[in-house]
Amino acid sequence: MDEKLSECVRGIPRLDNDQDRGGGEITRQTNETSIPRNETWRELLVLLAAQKYKKFMEQELIKIKNDASSLIIAAEHEAELNAIKLDFTGRSGKLTQLVKEVKNIPEDRRPEIGKLANEILRSVEELIVSRAQELTGRKRAQLRKMVFDTTRPGIKPHIGHLHTMSQVLRDVVDVFKTLGFQAADGPEIETDHYNFEVLNIPQDHPSRDTQQTLYLDTRGSHATPGEIILRTQTSAMQGRIMEKAKPPLRVIVPGKNFRYEQVDASHSFEFWQVEGFLVDRDVALTDLFGTIDYVLRKLMDKRIKIKFATTNFPFVEPGVDTYIECTVCGGKGCSFCKMSGWSEIMPAGMIHPNVLKAVGYDPQKISGFAFAIGLSRLVTLTYQMDDLRLLTNPDLRILEQF
Ligand SMILES: [Zn+2]
Numbered sequence: 001m002d003e004k005l006s007e008c009v010r011g012i013p014r015l016d017n018d019q020d021r022g023g024g025e026i027t028r029q030t031n032e033t034s035i036p037r038n039e040t041w042r043e044l045l046v047l048l049a050a051q052k053y054k055k056f057m058e059q060e061l062i063k064i065k066n067d068a069s070s071l072i073i074a075a076e077h078e079a080e081l082n083a084i085k086l087d088f089t090g091r092s093g094k095l096t097q098l099v100k101e102v103k104n105i106p107e108d109r110r111p112e113i114g115k116l117a118n119e120i121l122r123s124v125e126e127l128i129v130s131r132a133q134e135l136t137g138r139k140r141a142q143l144r145k146m147v148f149d150t151t152r153p154g155i156k157p158h159i160g161h162l163h164t165m166s167q168v169l170r171d172v173v174d175v176f177k178t179l180g181f182q183a184a185d186g187p188e189i190e191t192d193h194y195n196f197e198v199l200n201i202p203q204d205h206p207s208r209d210t211q212q213t214l215y216l217d218t219r220g221s222h223a224t225p226g227e228i229i230l231r232t233q234t235s236a237m238q239g240r241i242m243e244k245a246k247p248p249l250r251v252i253v254p255g256k257n258f259r260y261e262q263v264d265a266s267h268s269f270e271f272w273q274v275e276g277f278l279v280d281r282d283v284a285l286t287d288l289f290g291t292i293d294y295v296l297r298k299l300m301d302k303r304i305k306i307k308f309a310t311t312n313f314p315f316v317e318p319g320v321d322t323y324i325e326c327t328v329c330g331g332k333g334c335s336f337c338k339m340s341g342w343s344e345i346m347p348a349g350m351i352h353p354n355v356l357k358a359v360g361y362d363p364q365k366i367s368g369f370a371f372a373i374g375l376s377r378l379v380t381l382t383y384q385m386d387d388l389r390l391l392t393n394p395d396l397r398i399l400e401q402f
Contacts, residue, residue: 057098061113061116072131098117165272165379167402168382171299181252183253184237186234186255191229195232216230232258234372238315247281249278255272258270265387278291279368283368284367315351316370317350319347322344323342
């Protein structure tokens, strides 16, 4: 560099790394805080940006603290306070997010701003807690001031009651318990074997026509087509129980049956029955009559008129049908009793020897009787309902009458 150029640049601060070599004198003349001696322009810009960012962070933190404080102090309800808490210090809260930003500040300035951020976070949290305590205290004080009249009548809750079916079923089970019967439960999805075969009703037996059966579609399963059905009678449990247990047996089986039937006032595709049977030595038909008579008079009315008629069911020999005088019309004749004045309620009979053989009993030594109470019909007759369909109607105005 010649003399003239040296003169020109004298007095101008040099900002590159040559300062150490040629500009030492110049740097000493400048203010150290404004332009650090060893910084390049790039470093200087970074430095200025960092300072600006730090300042921005400080301002933001203080602004958020002020906003949060004023809202917390103004909060009048716990729910309101919880919402503010979530808004500022929740996982995605404004203050939480800002505290997370501290890590982006250059390392040398991070402790300072980090400390400030943590202090602000703590102070906001403390303020929330103290406001919550204030609000709770105020609420308690208000409650203490309230006059509570313990003598005022309360609001009576609506208490329901058992469905009429359940009420009658419990009565039936109770009556049979006094006679030493046990109650059992069985599957509604049954096999043709237990529903028919064991009960002396082989394939193509005409009595199957009277039990319009609902067959389950078993395609894709291992079951033989037509083997799986919805049981048409709770008698299906006779075979299942007698196969496993030895006499003497006294069992009732309450449950639902299903038949593909036209629905009318006294018939339904779904109906409740209570199957019952007794097996022992020397059981006679008169035991059956005595049992039915006792049970029906206990369940309904001592004075109720009962009549037996002979009938034929393949699983009993002899078979009897039990009728009671129609309680809907008092025996005069109505649509429920099909104008006969009588209602069939309990088919029964002495268990057929073939059934006893099918379950491995010796009919020479063991005898027994079986019956099935049409529970749905018993309920309608007990409460003088003229339509079986009322039992499955979910209208509470109907159910609350009984
Ligand atoms: Zn009638």
